[in-house]
Amino acid sequence: MHRSPPAHRTLLTRLDDRFGTWRGLIRLCLAWSELAAGRLRPLDQPDLARVERLVWVCAGNVCRSPYAHQLAREMGVPSASFGLSTVTGQAACADAIAAAARVGADLTAHRATAWEDFSPRKTDLYVVMEIRQARELRRRLGDCPAPITLLGLWGRPRRPHIHDPMTLSPAYFDTCLRVIERSVSGLVQSWRQAGHNGIQRPQRRVRANQRSEKKGSGSPTSNTKYRVRGSK
DSSP states (O other): OOOOHHHHHHHHHHHHHSSSSHHHHHHHHHHHHHHHHTEEEEEEOOGGGGGGGGEEEESSSSHHHHHHHHHHHTTTTEEEEEESSSSSBBBHHHHHHHHEEEEEEEEOTOBOOOOGGOOOTTTTEEESSSSHHHHHHHHTTTTTOOEEEEEGGSSOOSOOOOOOOOTTTTTHHHHHHHHHHHHHHHHHHHHHTTOOOOOOOOOOOOOOEEEEEEOOOOOOOOBBBOTTTTTO
């Protein structure tokens, strides 16, 4: 006789699939409260007209930011990525590679960049996954005036916390990548509406459910460098 899983187990599985863990849900709720209170306003309205490069940031630069970086590059957007706590040269994690492959993306060539090895520019927009990353990055940037935003604020529905999928279930990896894809698309669309076309020729990628090809052209980005804390 087939037994259905206990109701509480089904609920926990659904929670994990959607939010990663209960901590992911709690952090999302806390992020929503900060957004509602207006404390995230500095992260919500960057001047995109002054932005020439999108820089994708997460903790390890092996799961979330590599996928965002890959998507933006395929859209022809000048991009870079790094991790706040990582080692330069580290490959994307195996679970991230597998999840990306399920939607037709290839992260096998990605190699992480540590914060210490990253060269910032005045016209960068730093796109982070979590509020605590935004605050830590602002501290590290020192006198560099580049703006910071939360990636999840650019998708619909908005999601001000994109929980780290490292070591979590394949189902949550899929959820995480869907949120990232919606949010990257929304940000890139707003960036283009601010007067940008992009400068890099996108690569063709065949997804599991669609075939797309986009092109972009434009002018080179500024190479102005700034002194930042802990950067070479």
